Amino acid sequence: MTQQIIAGWGNYPRVECHVHTPCSASEVQAKLTPEGTIARGWGRSYGDPAVNERGVVLDLTGMDRYLGFDHDLALLRCEAGVSLAQIITDFAPRGFFPLITPGTKFVSVGGCIANDVHGKAHHVDGCFSSSVLSMRVLLADGQIVTASREENSELFWACFGGMGLLGIILDATLRLRRIETTYFRQKAVVVRNLQELLAAFDEYDAQFPYSVAWIDPLARGEKQGQGVLTVGDHASLDDLPRAKRADPLGVSAPSSLALPFDMPNFSLNPFTLRVLNLVIHQVQAHGAAIAHYEKFFYPLDAIGEWNRGYGARGFTQYQFVVPLEDGYRRIQPIIQRIAESGQLPFLNVLKKLGKEQGLLSFPREGYTFAIDFPIATGLAELLAELDEMVIDVEGRVYLGKDAYLSAESLPRMYPRLEEWRAIKAKVDPENVFTSNLARRVGLAQ
């Protein structure tokens, strides 16, 4: 056991933990201690769900084995540390793709379950839980149980969005998507303001399963919400231009670009932000009609460790969702407050979400908005204010991104929290599984 200072993707907070890296289920079982443990995957949760101050963190990226593949049923069983990137590399050439993917492919299957991640087609496909048939979970008492919709179904549903606090997910059986090509048909729509944007979502929803909008966070007044909506769908073989048909299931080489150092803190200021946002606008609005999955799903993965661009101070992402009905009235004041806050919002993404699933899953039917903020004086106060605004319009924030939410606010955002807590009390009464996030928002002691 050794001490290490680790953090989430936002590099905030940085926390000293005892880190182990078991690479099989039997090693995980051997490392289980009652002193407080949390599992960690590829460290893409932004805040503190996968850090555990003075406690144990089990880095499971060494659990990267496939445990079976049924070609006819498109079912893959794999260990929890397998990343979506690995699945794509190994299975896209055979015509399969993860059914659900978030905006980065460098996430573990265990992390996808614990955060119940969603993608650009949530309103059609649902959360990651839609793709999971079953999983094996190591419980606090050392037992390994199988959980599925039929078996231990209470535990199964509580694990989605459960932030790894009910047990250690050892492996899972996933349904993959059959694909003809690794390309997407995409279309970009420039919108002049928030009302146009929400209308565009409604219009294109029916035609394209994938949709996401980038908006200019600094635009105010009539221009508030100006941006680009990108919609798309899997390209069939016939959709591809002749040149690409020779290798329709191509997988790209690993990213070669990387930010090797933290950028100086002054590199993000209102001026650079304007320029960056203009560039993004240009790129988004002039995307090609046929795009490779790397560009379509993972534009930021092309720059390895882009999180270091925020400097050593780190950053957080504030992602919230508000109900669909009367969406404009609910979301507009929050976006306006952010634009007027004096903080430096960057990378603003708006999406429409579909139906609710797990007990603590973030998505619910409505509009979700995500904004990155560099850590700065006054940010905590702003986020607390935004939490109240979000609660007032019956919204919630995403724990997988969060680093600031209070224990008082959580129950007002997640109405099924008590159900989840009852399950936690049953399977882990001694709080063997805990994390900084768990203690901060009151999911565990």
Added chain:
Amino acid sequence: MNIVMLGATRGMGRALSRLFAARGDRLFLLGNIAEDLQQSVVDLQTRGSTEVASAPCDLLDADTFRPALEAAERALGRMDVVVVSAGLFAPQEQLEEDYAFTARMLQANFTNTVLFCEQARERILAAGGGTLCVFSSVAGDRGRKPVVLYGASKAGLSHYLESLDHRYRQEGLVTVCVKPGFVKTTMTAGLKPPPFAGEPEAVAEDVLRAIDRGSPVVYVPPVWSQIMRVIRALPRAVMRKVNF
């Protein structure tokens, strides 16, 4: 080719087994935890390997070596390459405090690895030749403060492997001694990676090339060959002062 591997369930061995599988080699895995071994077999099958099987073998129990190698030979017909990447490790401070683990580490890394190699040697030579690829360490290259005990076990092993290569290469037994510097695996987990730390996947590529070429010694990542050349040349007075 027909490959036998002891230590393919984890780290560099796991990465190497995937490269063998990817190019269609036939694999036979040896290991001491049945479930773990089976999971590695399935992993390789899922990656497209059509011929992969396993048998129990515990590096800490020399009595298991003969039945394990017999099972491998029975399954494969002949063994072209035998790879040993299993071994034990702990930082020096921990070893000094844990006499029992130190005894196991020395037993596994030197005595039993040599005994396993001796049995593999006999079988490979009897079948007309082949390659024995064993993971030693840069820790065996020079007496150094942070690796007094672990380094001693690997120094003995490296010495044995070098002699073996001199003695039997002409008769058809090629010995490949792999000397990893710092590679990010479970074994080194928690240690602060130095500037030249390698990833197991990249290291496996280098090891595979060394096996194909029959290189007697391979440092991985390759930069460690230069680093160790310098460290071997340093005077004792300097080694006594520095902490690496």
